Amino acid sequence: MANSDYKTIVKDGLWDNNGVFSMLLGMCPCMAMTTSATNGFGMGLATAVVMAASSYLVAVFRNRITTEVRIPVYILIVAAMVTVVDLGMNAWMHELYKVLGLFIPLIVSNCLPLARLEAFAAKQSPTPAFLDGLFMGLGFTIALTAIGAVREIIGSGTLFADASLLLGPSFKVIEMRLLPADMGVLMMILPPGGFIVTGLLVVGKRLMDLAAGKEIQMAGAHAL
Amino acid sequence: MKEFALMMIGAALVNNVILARFLGLCSFMGVTTRVDTAAGMGLATTFVITVSSMADWAVQTYLLDAYGLGFLRTVTFILVIASAVQFTEMTIKKVSPSLFQMLGIYLPLITTNCAVLGVALLLVEGKMGFLSSTMFAFASSVGYSLVMIIFAGLRERLVLAHVPRLFAGPPIAFIVAGMLAMAFMGFSGIATS
Numbered sequence: 001m002a003n004s005d006y007k008t009i010v011k012d013g014l015w016d017n018n019g020v021f022s023m024l025l026g027m028c029p030c031m032a033m034t035t036s037a038t039n040g041f042g043m044g045l046a047t048a049v050v051m052a053a054s055s056y057l058v059a060v061f062r063n064r065i066t067t068e069v070r071i072p073v074y075i076l077i078v079a080a081m082v083t084v085v086d087l088g089m090n091a092w093m094h095e096l097y098k099v100l101g102l103f104i105p106l107i108v109s110n111c112l113p114l115a116r117l118e119a120f121a122a123k124q125s126p127t128p129a130f131l132d133g134l135f136m137g138l139g140f141t142i143a144l145t146a147i148g149a150v151r152e153i154i155g156s157g158t159l160f161a162d163a164s165l166l167l168g169p170s171f172k173v174i175e176m177r178l179l180p181a182d183m184g185v186l187m188m189i190l191p192p193g194g195f196i197v198t199g200l201l202v203v204g205k206r207l208m209d210l211a212a213g214k215e216i217q218m219a220g221a222h223a224l
Numbered sequence: 225m226k227e228f229a230l231m232m233i234g235a236a237l238v239n240n241v242i243l244a245r246f247l248g249l250c251s252f253m254g255v256t257t258r259v260d261t262a263a264g265m266g267l268a269t270t271f272v273i274t275v276s277s278m279a280d281w282a283v284q285t286y287l288l289d290a291y292g293l294g295f296l297r298t299v300t301f302i303l304v305i306a307s308a309v310q311f312t313e314m315t316i317k318k319v320s321p322s323l324f325q326m327l328g329i330y331l332p333l334i335t336t337n338c339a340v341l342g343v344a345l346l347l348v349e350g351k352m353g354f355l356s357s358t359m360f361a362f363a364s365s366v367g368y369s370l371v372m373i374i375f376a377g378l379r380e381r382l383v384l385a386h387v388p389r390l391f392a393g394p395p396i397a398f399i400v401a402g403m404l405a406m407a408f409m410g411f412s413g414i415a416t417s
Contacts, residue, residue, distance in 0.1 A: 024394050027253065028338050032246035072306060075335070079299040087295060102345055105298045109338035111250050191244055192405040199398030203390050210390075 009128060013135030019112045020143035020198075021205040026112035029103045030144055031194035035155070038163045040148030041141060042096045046085050046104060048137025051113045053081045055121040055133030062122050074117045079108045096166040112140060143201075150197050153178055155188035228359060235360050236367035238412050241339050243371055243405040245346075248339030252372065253397060262376035266369025268312070270362070272334050273343055276308035277361035280344040281354055301344050302335075309335045339368055375404060 019025050026047070033043040054077050058065070065073050086104045089097040097104065107113065116136050121129040153159055157179030164172040187193050209215075241247045251269070256262045280301055288294055313331045317324045334340060343364050347357045378400055387396045 027249035106338050109336050109341045192402040195398045195402030199395040202395045
């Protein structure tokens with residue numbers, strides 16, 4: 001594959017075709033695990049690892065998987081990768097694992113990995129498939145961190161609180177307090193805030209695309 | 225009996241699967257453009273959630289716990305759910321062809337609905353008995369169907385509203401969902417679960 005193709009994969013994954021803001025896939029962790037920027041970041045990274053690994057495996061075995069049974073095979077591959085991440089996080093990042101809890105095994109039924117396997121990895125050789133999974137996953141991480149940051153700043157006035165506890169002591173530097181503690185709007189941390197912030201950020205991405213002179217992506221609108 | 229009633233109200237309304245636990249959002253956004261399809265999806269999902277949590281309970285108790293295979297839970301549960309969906313599809317086709325026609329393409333999609341796996345995993349965490357876990361699963365899925373139908377009704381009205389172009393489609397739907405979630409927060413305090 002030519003270099004420009006790799007560039008497109010990276011750009012599509014991170015921004016142009018962002019899993020959350022453009023395709024509106026994988027909404028469940030996107031709302032549930034974004035009460036703080038740190039949670040969103042951790043959830044996004046776990047998903048990125050699963051996506052990169054399962055895209056690579058599906059691309060390796062793409063000629064052996066028959067079309068009739070492909071969906072169960074994909075789900076099983078994703079489930080195996082999720083189990084690996086689940087056990088690994090439990091062992092090495094236990095604090096973060098306790099916060100994310102239920103939503104780590106639920107990566108299995110996140111539609112974003114499955115959508116990329118079906119749309120991309122099943123037709124490509126392993127290297128581009130791996131990169132597509134990785135950068136789609138990183139785009140997902142960016143989206144979750146952004147939603148988490150907005151909700152955390154408005155809701156509790158901090159940014160990346162508890163990062164040193166959840167991600168490791170070296171992350172102490174990014175912990176910030178932007179607003180006094182009593183100014184937080186609790187609604188943003190509670191469930192309604194998740195829906196409203198996500199809706200407004202989708203509008204934000206449309207505005208930025210519009211300012212850059214691109215066509216607004218209404219793709220999600222037709223599917224919905 | 226009172227505990228059962230409180231638990232079921234808690235599962236259906238207070239800790240609603242969609243609006244409080246954020247499970248099954250893909251179908252919540254995807255198939256709520258019309259009330260009748262939303263109701264069909266709710267019905268089918270209710271059936272699958274109830275059947276698969278009964279099966280998952282048995283698998284967890286007699287297979288995974290009994291032989292210390294807890295680490296295989298995710299893989300096993302997704303297989304059980306996929307088979308439950310397949311079983312549901314075959315049963316409905318045999319018993320009521322007209323209902324099968326109505327649900328059609330939505331049936332296979334239930335496998336990747338995270339509400340199904342989510343409820344099954346919540347039950348394992350809660351360590352409930354067979355009867356109470358089945359009741360919990362049924363009540364949760366009734367709450368799911370309720371919200372699906374309400375939201376579909378809202379969106380049918382939304383189509384007729386003049387929404388700014390930037391907000392058209394998903395963004396305005398999210399904001400309306402946020403308002404619905406606020407309304408459902410009014411139930412908190414009725415029962416805890």
